[in-house]
Amino acid sequence: MQGRAETTRRCLVEAAARLFEERGYAGTSISDISALSGRTSGAIYFHFGNKEQLALAVVEAHFATWPEMISGIHRSYESALERLVALSFSVARAFRDDVVVRAGSRLWTERRAIDTPLPAPFLGWIDTVGSLLREAAEQGELAGGLAPETAAVGVVYAFFGMHTVSDALDGRDQIEDRLYDLWLLLLAGLQAKPDARELLTRVGAPGPSCLVP
Amino acid sequence: MQGRAETTRRCLVEAAARLFEERGYAGTSISDISALSGRTSGAIYFHFGNKEQLALAVVEAHFATWPEMISGIHRSYESALERLVALSFSVARAFRDDVVVRAGSRLWTERRAIDTPLPAPFLGWIDTVGSLLREAAEQGELAGGLAPETAAVGVVYAFFGMHTVSDALDGRDQIEDRLYDLWLLLLAGLQAKPDARELLTRVGAPGPSCLVP
Numbered sequence: 001m002q003g004r005a006e007t008t009r010r011c012l013v014e015a016a017a018r019l020f021e022e023r024g025y026a027g028t029s030i031s032d033i034s035a036l037s038g039r040t041s042g043a044i045y046f047h048f049g050n051k052e053q054l055a056l057a058v059v060e061a062h063f064a065t066w067p068e069m070i071s072g073i074h075r076s077y078e079s080a081l082e083r084l085v086a087l088s089f090s091v092a093r094a095f096r097d098d099v100v101v102r103a104g105s106r107l108w109t110e111r112r113a114i115d116t117p118l119p120a121p122f123l124g125w126i127d128t129v130g131s132l133l134r135e136a137a138e139q140g141e142l143a144g145g146l147a148p149e150t151a152a153v154g155v156v157y158a159f160f161g162m163h164t165v166s167d168a169l170d171g172r173d174q175i176e177d178r179l180y181d182l183w184l185l186l187l188a189g190l191q192a193k194p195d196a197r198e199l200l201t202r203v204g205a206p207g208p209s210c211l212v213p
Numbered sequence: 214m215q216g217r218a219e220t221t222r223r224c225l226v227e228a229a230a231r232l233f234e235e236r237g238y239a240g241t242s243i244s245d246i247s248a249l250s251g252r253t254s255g256a257i258y259f260h261f262g263n264k265e266q267l268a269l270a271v272v273e274a275h276f277a278t279w280p281e282m283i284s285g286i287h288r289s290y291e292s293a294l295e296r297l298v299a300l301s302f303s304v305a306r307a308f309r310d311d312v313v314v315r316a317g318s319r320l321w322t323e324r325r326a327i328d329t330p331l332p333a334p335f336l337g338w339i340d341t342v343g344s345l346l347r348e349a350a351e352q353g354e355l356a357g358g359l360a361p362e363t364a365a366v367g368v369v370y371a372f373f374g375m376h377t378v379s380d381a382l383d384g385r386d387q388i389e390d391r392l393y394d395l396w397l398l399l400l401a402g403l404q405a406k407p408d409a410r411e412l413l414t415r416v417g418a419p420g421p422s423c424l425v426p
Contacts, residue, residue, distance in 0.1 A: 024325055024326065109322050120381055146397065153394055154371065154375075154394060154395045154397070154399065156378070157371050157374035158370050161370035161371055161377065162367075165370055181366055181367060182366070184359065185364050185399070186398070187402070188401075189401030190402070
């Protein structure tokens with residue numbers, strides 16, 4: 001029974017994510033989610049109580065994507081800067097391809113219309129990037145004069161801005177090209193010995209970009 | 214009569230901006246705008262036709278803020294990089310203090326709920342920053358190996374991301390501190406001879422930050 005309840009919960013989160021991503025929070029009703037998931041409205045209320053809590057469950061599923069991705073990347077690269085850049089491309093692809101991540105992102109932008117507090121997406125990333133940059137400093141790869149904590153905040157701002165623009169201008173189709181170009185700028189300041197294009201090649205980043213901005 | 218119509222239009226845009234900024238597009242009605250502006254609903258429909266067109270007028274008034282600000286800065290600094298940094302602080306303060314700018318920004322994030330296309334805010338900034346960075350390159354201030362157009366896109370991403378995080382975490386209260394920290398990272402990559410803190414002092418930027426991120 002436990003397993004079946006979990007399957008139902010997962011199916012409901014997935015159906016809700018698909019609809020929130022396409023139509024937004026206000027444009028999605030419990031009966032739409034019922035129709036897409038093949039579950040009754042009663043089952044939805046039983047598992048989540050209301051639409052707010054279902055939106056929160058989608059945002060939490062979005063957040064749950066990251067720890068496994070982060071530890072996978074930690075096993076793949078010795079250099080902390082390479083790990084950071086590789087991680088950023090994995091995150092960018094998830095924002096482009098993963099409906100739960102896309103839905104969580106759209107719900108966050110609509111948070112003022114949702115009557116329950118949603119967790120802020122930035123603080124965890126600032127910690128993660130800060131740890132990687134401190135390690136890069138210990139490995140002698142970080143430019144002198146930059147505090148890892150300050151640089152981490154700037155990297156997170158730049159990534160989120162890149163994502164916002166990419167979403168607005170082309171529905172994230174060119175997000176990898178945009179991220180490649182962004183790293184050319186950021187690595188010029190971050191690296192003790194700048195070799196941005198080589199580092200991007202080492203982590204298998206697609207590019208160089210032929211994007212007309 | 215022309216002057217009076219213009220005054221009415223301006224008052225309506227200002228009242229609408231105040232309400233859109235506070236309550237969002239969906240949370241603001243024509244009768245709220247009528248009450249705050251002291252104008253009849255009939256006057257609102259006469260001047261704007263519907264709520265969508267009034268939202269568009271607020272976004273257009275937001276856009277109209279920038280040309281004068283940009284030309285004011287152009288007269289104040291010889292160095293194109295100094296102009297860029299000074300301009301960014303003026304823009305950040307407008308996002309913090311100017312209700313029309315704040316309203317335009319909120320309407321943009323709610324654009325999918327507004328049944329009329331709103332102009333995209335990024336492309337004009339990419340052009341403006343690109344021109345300044347090309348001039349910085351001619352002045353010998355831009356680091357070699359960075360194409361001004363690519364760097365401009367990254368700077369605009371980073372600024373918009375900083376604004377998004379600042380809005381989400383503290384309603385933009387600390388936007389100047391955040392921007393100061395962002396420039397420490399970006400100038401490390403942009404400047405031919407990095408002296409970020411000195412440049413920030415030369416343009417009168419507040420800081421250094423004592424922000425806990």
